[in-house]
Amino acid sequence: MVGMRDVAKKAGVSLSTVSLVVNASGYVSQEMRRRVEQAMRELDYIPNELARNLYRGRTGMIGVIVPTLRHPFFATLVSALQGRLAKHELQTLLCSTADADTGEAEYVSRLRRHMMDGIIMAAHTDHPANYWTSIGRPVVAFDRVLGDTIATVRSDHEQGGRLVAEQLVKSGTRHVVMVGGPRSQFDDRGEGATTFPTVRYFQTLGERLDAAGIRHEYVACGPVTDVEGYARAVHLLFDRLSESRSGGSAGGSAHDSGVGDAGIPPVDAIVGSDVVAACAVKEAFAHGLNVPRDVQIIGYDGTCLVDCAGLTLTVVKQNFDAIAERLAARIVDAVNEPEGRESKDGEDSKAGKEFKNAAAVDIVPVSLHVGDTTRQMA
Amino acid sequence: MVGMRDVAKKAGVSLSTVSLVVNASGYVSQEMRRRVEQAMRELDYIPNELARNLYRGRTGMIGVIVPTLRHPFFATLVSALQGRLAKHELQTLLCSTADADTGEAEYVSRLRRHMMDGIIMAAHTDHPANYWTSIGRPVVAFDRVLGDTIATVRSDHEQGGRLVAEQLVKSGTRHVVMVGGPRSQFDDRGEGATTFPTVRYFQTLGERLDAAGIRHEYVACGPVTDVEGYARAVHLLFDRLSESRSGGSAGGSAHDSGVGDAGIPPVDAIVGSDVVAACAVKEAFAHGLNVPRDVQIIGYDGTCLVDCAGLTLTVVKQNFDAIAERLAARIVDAVNEPEGRESKDGEDSKAGKEFKNAAAVDIVPVSLHVGDTTRQMA
DNA sequence: CTGAAAGCGCTTACAG
């Protein structure tokens, strides 16, 4: 391995001169610079960031923890994130908890040992809030609350709920099925526990539907990591719907008051993630239902599945670029604002600390994109 | 930052004793070990891998370069790869060339400076072979040839071509459209140039179709990074097919000899990646075509799109886990087999070198999974 | 089995 020493020898200058050239700091005479640069080129010198980082106490790397890249949502998120971090000269160290045997705690331990500058946490965690604060490095959470002092970035799921409710109400929907993650996610485990902001989408939607007198129910699937599990769940759902529907006119239009067995209107809208929506389109076709006439389908996320399902999906799109930008900005701020500053200036520092402790929450707007799986609104 | 020194002081032992305990190397008395471990716990000591790595000349990190994670194929690949590498205690440093402004050369430069133990290259590159060998670190290529001395892992695309040809022949297909990347990928730019093994799928398929007297044509899309581009291309394709078909009976069964304008049988099979296949199902529906009766559709890759398209796709599945396993094994081998060994043992070493220089190519089998987009074979 | 010493490759004050 050719080091600075070799360059210095070859160029006939001292070590620190080479360092100055490499770092473009301080003033070096043209002649010296030229000789050093030529020596570096001839020797194919590569500065060793390890050594530099050791001295600086920084690595320029951010650990990104997600459940799995196999789900298009996290793939899209990480894609946007990696690009954003790269803009800040930060590298992305990828950790997916469901793709490896390696558990979250082990990943965090590795990230700490490798002196990551920060951690972006986008996976589920059972750790209590104080675990995340005790790590001693900047942590920013995506779409979940990890504690009072940890910044969170998330989409405006409430807005998503309102947008979808509006669409469903205006299009005369009468019975909605929401398909989502395990019901346990809805438990409010009180302060300190992890909470899932995502459920607020369903909650808000549910409230709005209630207000409009639209019947709705919730069907729980397995964890987000199991894409095939969603496919199975949606398949079972349609088999069930199909049975109850067979009482009325099969495939009859929802407008034609095809009321089911016990006076319950047949399900005429399915709501869930992109994956759920894509599977729902497929199952609807398989059961001879017309989308959107018999059943409307609305996805959530805005991944590539929007264009790959049997019909262009109507979806609530999360703004991945904006989310990534906020996430990156938060982590960069935290990295540049060393937590361990010894309050050199009483008042000011205190104020700053309090501001940081206010557990900032960035809420990014979502938008409804109308595809071919919903009916036109009058 | 609490370091070994602090631990040593607190435990009342010397620095090297702490080191021995941390590394579980050498023998330390029970009492010493106990005291050191307690001190580590009380101080929440985290070994600094940076310092350790600086000494060892290793980082335990592998750079993984892909075009984009937005394409399910690469997302699935990286997912599998990250899990495999983690098993080997290797971390994954993610670099996606299309998701960031950062170019491939810049990424490689960063990877070198950060002393990556190795690089897994799965993106397109315009660099000549000697660029990749000159990096001075182990490089393993996925699905492309980067030069004579760089190991490659890829799927058996020829087998894929044969499997699909067999399916198409047996099901009485008469006119196949293959949708793939830019035609330039087919150019054989001779030794030293990057080649795309993927095209061998289409080539093999084409040869087999020729042999069976089945008409086929190739439609080129944009680069793999542009998922929406595929959607558009498939859309245009179906519009075109629809026009030519309108001469015969619209939506007529291919069995019914609906011969097109110039005696050309109408297209009754679309072949391409998962993304292409998913889009094709959607377009077929939109154009009132019955899949698989009027047109068969066969995907390639085996990503989550298989279950998310309008019908369960018939696809050739690449074995992502096996690919990841081979990729990881190759890189681990290369890392453990330092390239710079000074041929201490003439003959043996020479033989070893030659073996390594033989540019190993691991070819991983693929498999055809029959879904609902192809006709049953007699 | 334990302690002082040199070194991994670089950076930053600090005197010339």
Place this chain on the structure above:
DNA sequence: CTGAAAGCGCTTACAG
């Protein structure tokens, strides 16, 4: 503007 010196935190021979 340039050179010798100490140090980032750890590891590995090397004497005790």
